[in-house]
Structures are given as structure tokens and as C-alpha cells.
Amino acid sequence: MYHDTEYLTPVEVTDYVTEPVVRIEHVTKDFVTGGNLFRALDDVSLEIHRGEMIAIMGPSGSGKSTLMTILGLLDVPTSGTYWLDGQDVSALNRGQQARVRNQKLGFVFQNFNLLPRLSALKNVELPLVYGRLGAREREERARQALEAVGLGARLHNRPNELSGGQKQRVAIARALVGNPAMVLADEPTGALDTRTGAEIMGLFRQLNREQGITIVVVTHDPEIGKQMDRVVGLRDGRITENILQEYYHVGVATEELELPGRDPVPVPVQVEQQG
Amino acid sequence: MFKELGLMALDSLRANKFRSLLTMLGIIIGSATLVAVLSLGNALQSQVFERFVDLGTRRIAVLPGDPQARGARDVPGYGLLSIRDYQALEQLVARHPDVFRTIVPEVSLRVQARAGNSSVTSTVVGTTKDYQLVQTVPVMYGRFLTDTDDQQTARVAVLGALVAEDLFGKENVAGAIGRTIEVNGKPLQVVGILRQLGGPFSSDQRILVPVSTARLRIAGNQDLPGRGLQMSSILLNLQSERMVERGERLVTSTLRATRNVPDGVIDDFRLNLPTQALGVLAGINGAITGFIALVAGISLVVGGIGIMNIMLVAVTERTREIGVRKALGATDGDVLSQFVLEAVAISVVGSLIGVTSAIALVALVGAAAGLGVAISWVAVGLALAFACIIGIGFGYYPARRAALLLPIEALRYE
Ligand SMILES: Nc1ncnc2c1ncn2[C@@H]1O[C@H](COP(=O)(O)OP(=O)(O)OP(=O)(O)O)[C@@H](O)[C@H]1O
Ligand SMILES: [Mg+2]
Numbered sequence: 001m002y003h004d005t006e007y008l009t010p011v012e013v014t015d016y017v018t019e020p021v022v023r024i025e026h027v028t029k030d031f032v033t034g035g036n037l038f039r040a041l042d043d044v045s046l047e048i049h050r051g052e053m054i055a056i057m058g059p060s061g062s063g064k065s066t067l068m069t070i071l072g073l074l075d076v077p078t079s080g081t082y083w084l085d086g087q088d089v090s091a092l093n094r095g096q097q098a099r100v101r102n103q104k105l106g107f108v109f110q111n112f113n114l115l116p117r118l119s120a121l122k123n124v125e126l127p128l129v130y131g132r133l134g135a136r137e138r139e140e141r142a143r144q145a146l147e148a149v150g151l152g153a154r155l156h157n158r159p160n161e162l163s164g165g166q167k168q169r170v171a172i173a174r175a176l177v178g179n180p181a182m183v184l185a186d187e188p189t190g191a192l193d194t195r196t197g198a199e200i201m202g203l204f205r206q207l208n209r210e211q212g213i214t215i216v217v218v219t220h221d222p223e224i225g226k227q228m229d230r231v232v233g234l235r236d237g238r239i240t241e242n243i244l245q246e247y248y249h250v251g252v253a254t255e256e257l258e259l260p261g262r263d264p265v266p267v268p269v270q271v272e273q274q275g
Numbered sequence: 276m277f278k279e280l281g282l283m284a285l286d287s288l289r290a291n292k293f294r295s296l297l298t299m300l301g302i303i304i305g306s307a308t309l310v311a312v313l314s315l316g317n318a319l320q321s322q323v324f325e326r327f328v329d330l331g332t333r334r335i336a337v338l339p340g341d342p343q344a345r346g347a348r349d350v351p352g353y354g355l356l357s358i359r360d361y362q363a364l365e366q367l368v369a370r371h372p373d374v375f376r377t378i379v380p381e382v383s384l385r386v387q388a389r390a391g392n393s394s395v396t397s398t399v400v401g402t403t404k405d406y407q408l409v410q411t412v413p414v415m416y417g418r419f420l421t422d423t424d425d426q427q428t429a430r431v432a433v434l435g436a437l438v439a440e441d442l443f444g445k446e447n448v449a450g451a452i453g454r455t456i457e458v459n460g461k462p463l464q465v466v467g468i469l470r471q472l473g474g475p476f477s478s479d480q481r482i483l484v485p486v487s488t489a490r491l492r493i494a495g496n497q498d499l500p501g502r503g504l505q506m507s508s509i510l511l512n513l514q515s516e517r518m519v520e521r522g523e524r525l526v527t528s529t530l531r532a533t534r535n536v537p538d539g540v541i542d543d544f545r546l547n548l549p550t551q552a553l554g555v556l557a558g559i560n561g562a563i564t565g566f567i568a569l570v571a572g573i574s575l576v577v578g579g580i581g582i583m584n585i586m587l588v589a590v591t592e593r594t595r596e597i598g599v600r601k602a603l604g605a606t607d608g609d610v611l612s613q614f615v616l617e618a619v620a621i622s623v624v625g626s627l628i629g630v631t632s633a634i635a636l637v638a639l640v641g642a643a644a645g646l647g648v649a650i651s652w653v654a655v656g657l658a659l660a661f662a663c664i665i666g667i668g669f670g671y672y673p674a675r676r677a678a679l680l681l682p683i684e685a686l687r688y689e
Contacts, residue, residue, distance in 0.1 A: 069683050072602070074601075074602060074682040074683040074686065075681070075682075075683040094606070094607055095606050095607065095608075098601065098604055098605060098606040098607070098609075099604065099606070101601075101602060101603070101604045101682075102603065102604020103604070107602050107603070109686075113595070113598075113599045113602075113686070115596055115599065117286060117287075117290055126600070126603050127603045127604055129276070129279050130600070130603060130604040130605045130606070130609060131604060132276060174603070178604075
């Protein structure tokens, strides 16, 4: 439904050869509001592999953000298990969760969520502050991260002195600076115009291709969905689609999308035609 | 990490300068009060009190014994003091310069004094120049008695303020210097006039003359049979308040020996010790200090409540920031430390402002009043330590609320 079926041969992904970065099994999330129970995620199982760039798509209220908060250890599932980078993180205490967020995860938010009183550099340093790194190394790495997102000339500007696209670049640098196993981005282009949004997605793509960073993006935009290795569709808290598009990218559209070539993603051993 | 948190805390103070200052007010006032009061306390004690209420905290007064007292022997002239006692004590003072500073005789006589047509009944006190050290006798015009006056048995007098007014009229007091008065018919030249102090123990109604003059020119025969000049009292000035007990022992044993008081018989003289005066003084001082310390304490606690209030507001305002920090890996402890440190920064900076103003104030008051005041560094330490405790105590609850926020709820907060 999010693809141009003329060019695409969607496939349902069932298994991979390699160890996944993320494996969640039978994850359910219930919210209780005003005495009513609402099931935002209903028996969701999903694997995400190293180096993949995934879009999570689905109508509003389908549970995309809820899934992201659980992947990001910002919230705990009502039931189900979660392995991250080979570690069972379903039953960590708050301190351990904070540590995992700090060491293994990077977040990019729709509304940037930069701290307004800190310069770009200081914002990017924050994860390293909580990672107990020394001041020198922090600054060095933050500078490199900002240079990598093309903001080497804006180190000392505060967020209110930056454009939306620049802010989101700072946020991406902040997400990357700790060398996370996975970057989670919930509608990272939602607050940007189409052009700037495309630039930001291009940056994500570049980082993914060049540095092999695993990226999960929530988006409503079918055009963005098309550029992903895989699209996971959600509806009413259930996964309704899990479509690998790599054949399309590798075989047909790589040149068309002007994406640099890279190692092929892990190949599914069992492939079913979508019904 | 701690440095990072400290910088963050100071930064957030700077972000809300005016608000922070208002919040600090209680702490500023409390700290300033504490330091100012405790610093001025000593000066108040030794200067102000002694000036207005002549308590003589460093003085032992030897007074005649009471012939009516139980155990008193029935002999003529029992208990009276004479120059012999004075001389014995004079030697004692010379032997113990670490205990005693000086000794002063007091020979009191009821007299009739005249100047022109005015006449008053007054008390002449024969004494020496060191009288200034044991009694509060500030000179307003002219000079005080000197050693030379005494050696030359000079016909000079220093008048108490009221005596001078009665003899010369209120307006002419200053012009009385150099004039002659008659005391029991004997002419004396006025060389000094004292400032009026008021109170029953002041010298306002007295005429001070050299002790030799009192004896040889005014008293007629004041000698006790076989003992020389009679004295109404002998005053000893101590080096410090801590010497009261030692001084008392020395004076008692010396007097018992010169006066041949047998063992087992009560003293035939009385000692007026400053112990009671010291007690009263310490009591007054303690009460005032305690009261103001209480006010300072209340002010600090009120300041603390202000800090708690503003920190609760800050936590609410910055819920999103807390969520972001937690998403980036801040632990509950990190967030707790950040907000506690912020509260401590407010209270300690406030306390520093208060302490600094107090030091300036104390120096100013000291200079203006001519008091030798020293800053009480104990009070400074106390104020800062108290501020720290207040910051931690009242900052903890808001900081804990921040720390316990769930990351997702904090991020969703609008
Ligand atoms: N804290 C909460 N309390 C109660 N209900 C919640 C809570 N968070 C999410 N929900 C509900 O869960 C469902 C999924 O919400 P979620 O935010 O995951 O949707 P979404 O797919 O991200 O939607 P959108 O595209 O609009 O962002 C919604 O119906 C929402 O009302
Ligand atoms: Mg959402």
C-alpha cells in the first residue's frame, strides 16, 4: 500500500541468516485511561538486522510511536521480550535502562528536542557527559559528529540560531556521537518542509550506507518509505506488513535514486509472495 | 561529572537571574543577620553594655566587712579598710602582673561644695588616675586626674556632670574649667568635667580628687587608730574576665594575712566580684544573640521553602528537558544531583551575597562607631554550612520528583 507496485516486487520477510540487533517477541502494550484498557501494541514480534534501514508506517494511532518508545527503552512493554544487541533488556532496572539508552541507542525526535540554552556542540556532548567521558574527548567527538552532518561551522550556535534542518542535523549528530547500535527516529521530517526533509533523509541514508548504522524511521511519507531497505506496516497495534525492498534497490533503482552502492543486506532464506 | 552538573546549575541561575535573586532573598537576609549579629555580638558585649550599665566585668571591689554579719567579732572599727590593706594589695598586684592590671583606692567623703552662690551636697572620691580603668568616667571637658596631681597633693577636682550643672548652671558647664570651687571650705580648681552617664553607679554626682588631696586637704582626720587612712573601698582591675577566680583567691589570702584574721573565722571584709555581672551580661547577650539567631534561622528556613517552591516550578517547566536528558542516558541519580545542586547553588550563592554584605556592614558599623570589631568567621562558616544544608534539604524533594519521572511521560509532557 505504500509502494509503487508497478516497479516493486514486495516480499514478506520471515527469517534472516545473521543475528539481529533487535528481536522483540509477542510484545503487548496496554494503556489504561479513565478505567478503559486500550491495547496499543498487540502481540508484536519483529527482528531488525545490523545495517538495516527500516521504515515503520501505518495510519495515525496505529502504535508506531508506542513501538518506538519500547524499542528505545523509554517505556516498558506490558508483556513480551526484547533482546537488544544480544542482551535481554526486558527486565532491566531503571539505572541499567539508562545505561543501555546511553550506550546502544540514539534518538531523533520530530521536534528536535535540543536543549535551548546549550550550543550545538554542548548539545551533542550530552550523551557523552552521561557516558562519563572526559571533557577533551567529549568535545573532540562532538566536533567530529557535527562535521559528519555538515555543521562544522555551527558548533557554537544555540538552537534558536539554527534553521529547522540544521537543528535536526544537530539532533542526528547527538544521536550518533555515542556510536549506538541503533538510531530511532520518530517522524524526523515531520517538522520540516519537503526539501529539507529530503535532505535529512539523504543524510540518514548516507550515514547508513557509509557507516553501516542501523536506523529505524517512523514516517507517513510513501516517498520516504520507498527509499528504505524494509517497510514494517502497523495497523491497530499489529504488524500487517513486513516488506523487504532491497531487491528493488539493488537490482533496479539504485542508480535512479542515486544511492551509493554498498554490501547487500542479509538475504532472506525463506521468501513468500505477499498474498 | 560533578563539574558538569555544577556548571549546569550556575548556568540555570544565570538564565533566571531576577527569579533566582528573589528566591535567594530569605537566605541572603538570614545569612547576613547571622554573620552581622555574631560579629557585632562581642563588640556589643564589651563596649555597649559596659558603657551604659557600668557592670565592671574585670573588677574586684574590696568593701568593708559587715559588723552585723553572723560570726563577726565585736571589736571597735571592725571591718573597716585602711591604707595598710591597700599597700598589701598593691604589692600583690605588683607580684602578679598576669592577673591584675592595676589597683585603685577609693576614699569617699560626704561634703558640701560651693561655687559662687550655688551650693550642693556631694560625695568627694579620692582616687588616682587609674580610676578610669575600673570605672566608667569619660571626660567631656578638660582632663582627668594625673599621677602628678597625687604626688603634689594638688588642689584640683574633676566634677561629675550633675555636680557641674548644679554649681555652674547647665549652660556654663564648659566654662567651668579653671574655675575654683570650695569643698568643705577648701578651694579646689576644676580641671575636668565628666560626661553624663545616668544610673545609680555613675559618677554624675561625684567630685573626683587626688587621693592625697582628699586625705590631707579635705578629710581632716580620716585615719583609723593604728592603721592609717581609712578607705571606703579598694578596686582591683583584672587582666581579663578569666582571672576572676584566681584574683579572688589571691586577694582573700592577702587580706586575711595583713588583717590577722585567724583560721576558721569569717572574712572581715567583703569582695564584690564581677561573676554576677558577667552572668547577667552573658545572659543578656545570650538572649539577644539567641533571639536574632532564631530570626536568622526562621529566615533561612523560609528561604528554603522559597527554594523548594521555585525548584518545583523548575521541575515542571523543564519536564521535557528531563525527558530528553533521560533519553540520552541520564540516570535517576544524574537528574537528582542536577536539581539538588541547582538548589544548593541558589542557597549558597544567596548565602555568599548575604555574608559579603554582612562583612561590609560590620566593617562600616565598626568604623563609624569606632569599635574594634572582628568578623566572626565561625558565623561565616555557619551561614554557608547552613545554606548548604537548606539547599540539600529543600532541594531534595523537587529533585526527587524530577528523578522519578518516567522518560516517556517526561518527553510527552506539554
Ligand atoms: N500514554 C498513553 N496513554 C493512553 N493511551 C495512549 C498513550 N500513548 C499512546 N496511546 C494510545 O495508543 C495508540 C497508539 O498511539 P501512538 O502514539 O503509538 O500512535 P502513532 O502510530 O504514533 O500515531 P501518529 O501517527 O499519530 O503519531 C493511540 O490510540 C493512543 O491514543
Ligand atoms: Mg506517533
